[in-house]
Amino acid sequence: MASNTSEYGRQWRRENAEHVKADKARYHAEHLEQDRERSRLWRVANKAHVKAERVKYISEHRDEVLAKRRAWAKTDSGKLAKKAYATYRLAAGAKKLSADDLVTITSDYGGFCPYCGNRITDGHIDHVVPLIDGGRSDLENLVYVCARCNLAKGAKSLIAFLLDRAILAEAVK
Numbered sequence: 001m002a003s004n005t006s007e008y009g010r011q012w013r014r015e016n017a018e019h020v021k022a023d024k025a026r027y028h029a030e031h032l033e034q035d036r037e038r039s040r041l042w043r044v045a046n047k048a049h050v051k052a053e054r055v056k057y058i059s060e061h062r063d064e065v066l067a068k069r070r071a072w073a074k075t076d077s078g079k080l081a082k083k084a085y086a087t088y089r090l091a092a093g094a095k096k097l098s099a100d101d102l103v104t105i106t107s108d109y110g111g112f113c114p115y116c117g118n119r120i121t122d123g124h125i126d127h128v129v130p131l132i133d134g135g136r137s138d139l140e141n142l143v144y145v146c147a148r149c150n151l152a153k154g155a156k157s158l159i160a161f162l163l164d165r166a167i168l169a170e171a172v173k
């Protein structure tokens, strides 16, 4: 009976291939943000592994990696990221980032600010836990956000910033 059921399922999928494809595309679009966040968290949890794999890959594909990086630097998102990096470096105590980490951080949310959801047209790199509170300049603690959110957050913790914003939104209602 089970095999009949799965055979029926296969046949249904064959006959409705377009429908299945559209469903998959919709599912993917709806889960894009969760997928991104999941892959970010995975990278953070498996930092050493990711780094070792990346170092190995770069050493084996050096020319390709450099060419890709140069091409990226000329795109709009690459230019924005470079500008954001220059601003970030002005903060006292903000450590240097590798080109690889910069690409990773600035592409995490696909060019959207995770704090307000707007497309980033002027980007900043924010220390989620502020430097002043002991936050570090590494992949776990850096996030690419819009300049507006970063300036509003200042040296506040993420929680304080989000609470203040919620209170403000309530007040202007």
Ligand SMILES: [Zn+2]
Pocket (backbone or CB within 6 Å): 113, 114, 115, 116, 117, 118, 145, 146, 147, 148, 149, 150
């Ligand atoms: Zn924002």
